[in-house]
Amino acid sequence: MTDKKIRVLVAKPGLDGHDRGAKVVARALRDAGMEVIYTGLRQTPEMIAEAALHEDVDVVGLSILSGAHMALAPRILELLKSNGQENVKVFIGGIIPDEDMPRLKEMGITGIYGPGASTEDIIKDVREAVKT
């Protein structure tokens, strides 16, 4: 018998090619005992929603450094919802201006992490979000 594992999709939507952050987070979540599905660079919102559906994940982590978060995040939330996965918690890491944060939270983004965020905080928040 296995315990229920937390399954996380780490995805990189948009056109920038900086995936170091996504990989560091993927590795940290792995070391926290989670199963991380890593999809690689330049994913469309449709690809991300499809992967979330196939993998039955509890959490989607998006890494966005291109500035396109106000377009990408709502689209991904909408697709998750239309697939019946409105319970999936969505986190964003990357470069997010302070003034966008309240609007992203309002849309339903669970957590937002900028440069210098500690992986311990991310792990703690993911565990907390999945509990509820």
Next chain:
Amino acid sequence: MPLAKSVLEGNRLSLSRLLTQVENDSPEGRAALVALFPHTGKAHLIGVTGAPGTGKSSLVNQLALFYRKQHASRKKVAIIAVDPSSPFTGGAVLGDRVRMRDLSGDEGVFIRSMASRGSVGGLAQTTASFTQVFDAAGYDIIIIETVGAGQSEVDIARLAHTTVVVEAPGLGDDIQAIKAGILEIADVLVINKSDRPGVENTERALRTALGLAHPTKRGFRHHGRPMFIDAPETDSKIWIPPINKTIATDGTGIAEVAESIAKHAAHIRQNGEWSLRDRARLGSELESVLQAELMSQFFKKVQKEKYDEVLEKVIRRDLSPHEAIKILLNGNSDQEL
């Protein structure tokens, strides 16, 4: 059983959720497997195995693309991609989807990543159950990609109808090719990355190894003189694994691999091995279910304290494991040493 019913109706969210239940061995998952079992037995299970970095995921990607685009009947394809779990934290990074992005947007393809969760044979404990779920859900072809396998991760041969072993140039000399294990289970051999140097050596080593197992008529020069050796009379029913060369990143050679797989499937259907493999697979599944059930019955009868107490004696070398089991199974305290 609502979950099973909606999986049979083709609901992909239910399918995905059921896979999670099965993976966690939950009561709902077990009940659904029972309900789905009568609908299984139709799919062609194709195993893809090989050392890490030989290009298994890229090959699986191309094969699935081929089945979806070039195959006349547009078969539905499921992919189960297994990657290792950490032995220390139980966590995993499942990265096979990175190579399979060409398949996204096609509703006839379903890709599920699996962590091995402590299993050592190249698959996870519940991979066989996953194939049953996909089979019942109407997927015609189920491709199972194993953990990057070394030499003895050969569980896939017990699960799949056709096992594809992927090699790449530069991974070892001809001694590797005559060792027991992974090469023996190949029904189809693929030399991927065949644009790399050293591909002739890899091919020669594999041909030699296969030639030892399945001798054919050969000509060569011995001290400068041509010599021919006739193959011994063999049963023409024997399947000799074909060697296909591919470049999975651009799709070169994929049609040939698909053809070899189809030929192998036709061959084993015709000679009765298809049903023998089904029999072996279900036999070993029955055995592992039995083992799990006996274990759980045992732990219902024997208290944890008693078990720990006996284990303690084994650790102190007062008892050998064999003696300990006798005591535990008889359950008599008066037999205590």
